[in-house]
Amino acid sequence: DSGVTQTPKHLITATGQRVTLRCSPRSGDLSVYWxxxxxxxxxxxxxxxxxxxxxxxxxxxxxxxxxxxxxLHSELNLxxxxxxxxxxxxxxSSSESSQETQYFGPGTRLLVL
Amino acid sequence: xxxxEQPSEVTAVEGAIVxxxxxxxxxxxxxxxxxxxxxxxxxxxxxxxxLDGLEETGRFSSFLSRSDxxxxxxxxxxxxxxxxxxxxAVRGYSGAGSYQLTFGKGTKLSVIP
Numbered sequence: 050d051s052g053v054t055q056t057p058k059h060l061i062t063a064t065g066q067r068v069t070l071r072c073s074p075r076s077g078d079l080s081v082y083w084x085x086x087x088x089x090x091x092x093x094x095x096x097x098x099x100x101x102x103x104x105x106x107x108x109x110x111x112x113x114x115x116x117x118x119x120x121l122h123s124e125l126n127l128x129x130x131x132x133x134x135x136x137x138x139x140x141x142s143s144s145e146s147s148q149e150t151q152y153f154g155p156g157t158r159l160l161v162l
Numbered sequence: 163x164x165x166x167e168q169p170s171e172v173t174a175v176e177g178a179i180v181x182x183x184x185x186x187x188x189x190x191x192x193x194x195x196x197x198x199x200x201x202x203x204x205x206x207x208x209x210x211x212x213l214d215g216l217e218e219t220g221r222f223s224s225f226l227s228r229s230d231x232x233x234x235x236x237x238x239x240x241x242x243x244x245x246x247x248x249x250x251a252v253r254g255y256s257g258a259g260s261y262q263l264t265f266g267k268g269t270k271l272s273v274i275p
Contacts (some may be wrong), residue, residue, distance in 0.1 A: 051204065067184055081261075091206065092249065092265040105256040139204060148261045149212075149253050153204040
């Protein structure tokens, strides 16, 4: 158990819909990262938040957005969903002093029909 | 940009030694990480090399040559439970005091009796 929690575990929705994925980092970690993992693309970095502020952006679509709240939990919002958005979405957290070590949550499996 | 190359699949016998190679091209290299992911599970951190040389952690060792933009993960005394996907990831600077991990597509290791 990494100490990172993610909900829900599974999500099935239709094209055009909007969903919200939630993540709580390990106790004490201020950084939260979101990744998308699909069969053909591997693990793709989407976005990083540090103590409530956006810190780095990766391959995140404009239809996707995220935020980190004062209690440090984070939410990833996916809108206007397309079939190709079906993937595993992972959240990870790290401490400021050991950013190279990221602890991953169990992931949310999203299926868009 | 950053790109990483690692073999897509490797098969090895229980009790043997296997080496998984990773070559990378990147601007602003800070280190090479290795993560393990079992089917249906989350990536878990294995090791990190910021400097040239070998780092050993139990049955696993990781090597880095910055001049060759090359690293490898060495797994000794293979066990059936080592069957998993192994990802190398380059740690690069993404600005504002933040570092971003770019993952390779992963090597699926199958350990056979």
